[in-house]
Amino acid sequence: MVADNKTVKKTDNQASIKPLIDITKSDMDKVNKLIIAMAGSDVEMIPEVSNHLISSGGKRLRPMLTLASARLFGYQGSGHIKLATAVEFMHTATLLHDDVVDDSDLRRGKSTARMIWGNEASVLVGDFLLGQAFKMMVEVNSMDALSVLANAAAIIAEGEVMQLAAAKHLTTTEDEYLKVINAKTAALFSAAAEVGPIIAGCGQQERQALKHYGTSLGLAFQxxxxxxxxxxxxxxxxxxxxxxxxxxxxxxxxxxxxxRGDETEKKFWKQSLEEGKNDDDALAHAQKLMQQHHSLEDTIKAARHHGNEALKALDGLAPSKEKAALCEVIEFCISRVN
Incomplete structure (x- = not known):
């Protein structure tokens, strides 16, 4: 639970996403209906592949951020439903593409779409969902919201290419990796949060607050x-x-x-990650080295730092149930590791 509005920290009570779910429930019901409608197609494979991932149990955090950030500023229209659905389609398309690039077999406990329908179908259905996402963005008739989400789509693609280039390269620095996840993950969190104040007619101060909140939350999440x-x-x-x-x-x-490792450890990492000698025994050794060097602990510390930055971004906003829910979801994202 977030104890105050200054610092995200561990407490005895597990932080919950429930407040965010509760305040967005009626809107998410509409989003879910629109998801089903917009994932439909006369081409039978498209809804099959789409629904396989869409119905696989994700929390749909990103569209909830869009809905909550719009309501945070008193938005009363329906544009946030289409934008939230567009955000979810962008995320789903990214997952479909990622699983192909990464040769992933499992997603949320289920076989990935590529394992069932093949790589080609996964990529093409991902493209279909991106097209549907942009169709909904245009229908909202907000050039600023369209610009923010279109820019995020380009940045996400750049982030994926950056990660591909960095794969198996142990010379990658912390700063370089933060740039990757800022593009690959945080960009969509940022856009999802910023379009709320945009369609609510807010100024740059409110937009920047939610943009920075989303960016920092996305970094912490990744x-x-x-x-x-x-x-x-x-x-x-x-x-x-x-x-x-x-x-x-x-x-x-x-x-x-x-x-932080010595030469023997560096040789192990090169063999495991650059040369592909990464069986279960190697994974166990990697985990042992991470424990020895406090690598997981310090990664969580970095996540908590960005969580605190997300919290600070909301400091200037008036108290509300939407703000409280957005604050609590920060600790929820970080506490997943407990």
């Missing part, structure tokens, strides 16, 4: 995912534990462990 891949479980992570390791991804725990 850093926790980095730690969960080595110290969590598949239920919290939404994929197999150790997938990042097996795919040769250079994430924050790896970077910290490599920098």
């Amino acid at each position: 850093l926790v995912d980095d730690a969960l891949d080595y110290g969590g479980n598949s239920e919290n992570l939404g994929k197999n534990t150790g997938d990042d390791f097996r795919e040769g991804k250079i994430t924050m725990p790896v970077i910290l462990s490599y920098i």
